[in-house]
Amino acid sequence: MPNQVPECTDAPAVPPAAEWFLPRDSLQALIECLQEDGYTVIGPVVDQEAITYQVISSVDDLPRGWTEEQSAGRYRLVRRDDEALFGYTVGPHSWKAFLFPPQVTVARADRSSDGRWEMTTPEETVPRHAFLGVRACELAAIAVQDRVFLEGPWVDPVYQARRREVFIVAVHCTQAASTCFCTSMGTGPECRTGFDLALTELEDGFVIQGGSDAGHEILERLDVAVAAPSQSAAAGSARRQAERQIRRHLDTNGLRDLLLNSLDDSQWDAVAGRCLSCTNCTMVCPTCFCSTVTDVPDLSGDHVKRERSWDSCFNVDFSRMSGGVIRNDVRSRYRQWLTHKLASWHDQFGQSGCVGCGRCITWCPPGIDLTEEVAAIRSHQEPIP
Amino acid sequence: MTSSVSDDPVAVGRKKLAVFKFASCDGCQLSLLSCEDELPALAEQIDISFFLEASSRIGTGPWDIALVEGSITTPEDEQRIRSVRRQAATVVTIGACATAGGIQSLRNWADHDEFLRCVYARPEFISTLASSTAVADHIPVDYELRGCPVDRYQLLSVLRDLIRGRTVRLPRHSVCLDCKRRGTVCVEVAQGIPCLGPVTHTGCGALCPAFNRGCYGCFGPSAQANTGSLIRTLAEGGLPEARRVALFRSFNAAAPEFRIDERAARSDIGSSGTGRGELS
Structure with missing residues (x-):
C-alpha cells in the first residue's frame, strides 16, 4: 500500500524514522526498484528553460548541476557550481497535473440507430506513478487536494484512482527561493508526513528515511547502511539551511477574519489595476482545483464526449450563471481568489488553501505578490498606532 | 446520413448557408475548406447556397446563416454588409479582419490619401474609406469568431451548434x-x-x-x-x-x-x- 492518505492535515506526523544512507551511485537503483514494481517514475527535468516534472527513465534525466533564481514575475535557470540533482526549489509545474489531469473525458454518450442514448464512463488504464522529488510544500498541497477530492461528501473518481496508485519519494529542501514562505504556512521546509521515502541530498549521497510500509519495503531492497551520526548531522544542517534562507513572510494571525472583514478595502482596486486576470496564478497553484465540464458533440450530434478541463476563477465566464456573470471585473475576481485561498477555504475545508510554495508570485507576469497584498490590507485595517 | 429522429432539427429541413468576403486574404474561408474530412458530412446537414471561394453556384437569400470574412474598407462594403444583415437570420463574423479590422487597419494610423498617391497611378479611380473597421461597427453581429485565421474546429463546432439549434459557446479566456x-x-x-x-x-x-x-x-x-x-x-x-x-x-x-x-x-x-x- 503506498503512502497513507492523511485523514486530515493535522494528523500526527509519521514518527521520526531511522535514517539510512544511500550512496549517490545507488539512486539509479531506487529508480529501477520503482520501475520493477510497475511505476512510471515522474521527476524533475530541465525543459523549456525551467525545471518541470516529467517521466524520467534514469538519473541522467535529472537536473544535475542546475538551480533557478526566482522573484516576483521572474524565473531563470542558473548553473550550480556542484553536481546536485535536487539543488532547486519548485518550478512551474506541480504534481497536481498527474492526479487532477488538465483535461480528461469523464463520460460519453452515443445515440444508436433506433434513437436511444447510451451513457458510458470511459474505461481507462490508471497510470501508476512514482513521484520523485516532492517538496514539503508539495506534500502539503497533495494533502489539501486529498481533503478536497477525497474527504468530502463527493469523492472525485478520477483523482481517487490516480491517488491510490502513487508512490511518493520526497526530497527535503536544502535551499529556498526568494518566493518561498512555507514557514509562514507551517508546511515546510522539512518533510514530515505524507511520503513513502524522503531524501536529503548530501555531496556523496542521500540520507534517506522511510515514511510508510511501502517505503520501508523498497529500502530493504536498496544498498543502504544506517546513516552515520555525521551524515545525519550534515542532513539536518542542510535542511536548516533552507529554513534560514526563507525571507518572505505571510502573517496568518487572524487572517481569515481580516480578509472577510476587508471586502471593501481599497487594495482590491489597486491590485485590479495590475492583475491581468490571465489565470496563471491559479494554474500553477498546486491546490487550486477548479474545472469546467463541457459536452463536445461530433458533427452528427450522435456521439458526445463530456470533457473536464482545468478552469479558473480568473476566467470571466467561470462565474456565469443563469442571471449572467457574477464576478464581472478583475477586482472581484482577484478578491474571490485571495479570500477563498486564505479565508473561506478554512470554512470549506478546515485549513488554508495556501501552502507557501510561492508559485503564484513567480509566475504572475506583473509579479503580484499575495504576501504584499495581505500586508497592505492588514496595514489598512490594523493601522499601527 | 444522420439519424432520422423526429425532433432532430436537421431532419426538419436543411438550413441555408452563405459565405461572404470583404477586405481579407481569404484565409478564414480556406480554413472552412480545409475541413476536408468533415465537409461531406457538413454538406449533408446544411445547404451551402452561396460560397464563391468553393463553388460557382450563386444562390439567393434569405439565408439562415451568413459567415462574413473581411473588414469594411470601402463605401460599397458599407452598403453590402447591410444587405447581408437584412438577408441573414444569423450573422457570424470570422477572423481578425471581420472582428477587429485586420492587419489592413494599420491604415487607421496613417495618411490614407498619401497611400493612394504613392500606390496608385490614378488614385482618382480608387474609392476607399480612410479606415478599416470591424463588421460589428456597422451592423449587429450574432457571433464573432476570432483569429488570424479562425480555428477551423471552432468554426465547425459553431456551425454544428447553429444547425442543431444548440447554444453557441465561445470561450473568451486568455x-x-x-x-x-x-x-x-x-x-x-x-x-x-x-x-x-x-x-x-x-x-x-x-x-x-x-x-x-x-x-x-x-x-x-x-x-x-x-x-x-x-x-x-x-x-x-x-x-x-x-x-x-x-x-x-x-x-x-x-x-x-x-x-x-x-x-x-x-x-x-x-x-x-x-x-x-x-x-x-
Whole structure:
C-alpha cells in the first residue's frame, strides 16, 4: 500500500524514522526498484528553460548541476557550481497535473440507430506513478487536494484512482527561493508526513528515511547502511539551511477574519489595476482545483464526449450563471481568489488553501505578490498606532 | 446520413448557408475548406447556397446563416454588409479582419490619401474609406469568431451548434490558461520573451508559446483584457516603446483594447521598477 492518505492535515506526523544512507551511485537503483514494481517514475527535468516534472527513465534525466533564481514575475535557470540533482526549489509545474489531469473525458454518450442514448464512463488504464522529488510544500498541497477530492461528501473518481496508485519519494529542501514562505504556512521546509521515502541530498549521497510500509519495503531492497551520526548531522544542517534562507513572510494571525472583514478595502482596486486576470496564478497553484465540464458533440450530434478541463476563477465566464456573470471585473475576481485561498477555504475545508510554495508570485507576469497584498490590507485595517 | 429522429432539427429541413468576403486574404474561408474530412458530412446537414471561394453556384437569400470574412474598407462594403444583415437570420463574423479590422487597419494610423498617391497611378479611380473597421461597427453581429485565421474546429463546432439549434459557446479566456493546460512553461516569466498571451483571446490552443515564441495576439483581446498592466510589465522588463507598440500593431491592431497609441506613450510607464529581468 503506498503512502497513507492523511485523514486530515493535522494528523500526527509519521514518527521520526531511522535514517539510512544511500550512496549517490545507488539512486539509479531506487529508480529501477520503482520501475520493477510497475511505476512510471515522474521527476524533475530541465525543459523549456525551467525545471518541470516529467517521466524520467534514469538519473541522467535529472537536473544535475542546475538551480533557478526566482522573484516576483521572474524565473531563470542558473548553473550550480556542484553536481546536485535536487539543488532547486519548485518550478512551474506541480504534481497536481498527474492526479487532477488538465483535461480528461469523464463520460460519453452515443445515440444508436433506433434513437436511444447510451451513457458510458470511459474505461481507462490508471497510470501508476512514482513521484520523485516532492517538496514539503508539495506534500502539503497533495494533502489539501486529498481533503478536497477525497474527504468530502463527493469523492472525485478520477483523482481517487490516480491517488491510490502513487508512490511518493520526497526530497527535503536544502535551499529556498526568494518566493518561498512555507514557514509562514507551517508546511515546510522539512518533510514530515505524507511520503513513502524522503531524501536529503548530501555531496556523496542521500540520507534517506522511510515514511510508510511501502517505503520501508523498497529500502530493504536498496544498498543502504544506517546513516552515520555525521551524515545525519550534515542532513539536518542542510535542511536548516533552507529554513534560514526563507525571507518572505505571510502573517496568518487572524487572517481569515481580516480578509472577510476587508471586502471593501481599497487594495482590491489597486491590485485590479495590475492583475491581468490571465489565470496563471491559479494554474500553477498546486491546490487550486477548479474545472469546467463541457459536452463536445461530433458533427452528427450522435456521439458526445463530456470533457473536464482545468478552469479558473480568473476566467470571466467561470462565474456565469443563469442571471449572467457574477464576478464581472478583475477586482472581484482577484478578491474571490485571495479570500477563498486564505479565508473561506478554512470554512470549506478546515485549513488554508495556501501552502507557501510561492508559485503564484513567480509566475504572475506583473509579479503580484499575495504576501504584499495581505500586508497592505492588514496595514489598512490594523493601522499601527 | 444522420439519424432520422423526429425532433432532430436537421431532419426538419436543411438550413441555408452563405459565405461572404470583404477586405481579407481569404484565409478564414480556406480554413472552412480545409475541413476536408468533415465537409461531406457538413454538406449533408446544411445547404451551402452561396460560397464563391468553393463553388460557382450563386444562390439567393434569405439565408439562415451568413459567415462574413473581411473588414469594411470601402463605401460599397458599407452598403453590402447591410444587405447581408437584412438577408441573414444569423450573422457570424470570422477572423481578425471581420472582428477587429485586420492587419489592413494599420491604415487607421496613417495618411490614407498619401497611400493612394504613392500606390496608385490614378488614385482618382480608387474609392476607399480612410479606415478599416470591424463588421460589428456597422451592423449587429450574432457571433464573432476570432483569429488570424479562425480555428477551423471552432468554426465547425459553431456551425454544428447553429444547425442543431444548440447554444453557441465561445470561450473568451486568455491564452495563458491554454498554455497551462498543455504544460507549456510561461515564456515571458522563464525567458523574458515578450508575450501577448495574458491579454489574448483563446482559440489557437496556445500554439506559439509551445514553440518557444511569445503570443502574437492573433485572436485579439481576451475578455476584459488589462492591456495597460501588460504594457507596464513589458516596459518594466526593458522592452522599448517602439517594440511595445509593434507588438500590438498586427492583425488586431484596431481592436479597442489593443489600440495602444495613447497608452504606450504614457510617462508613468516604467516608473515603478521592480527589479525584474530584461525582456529580449
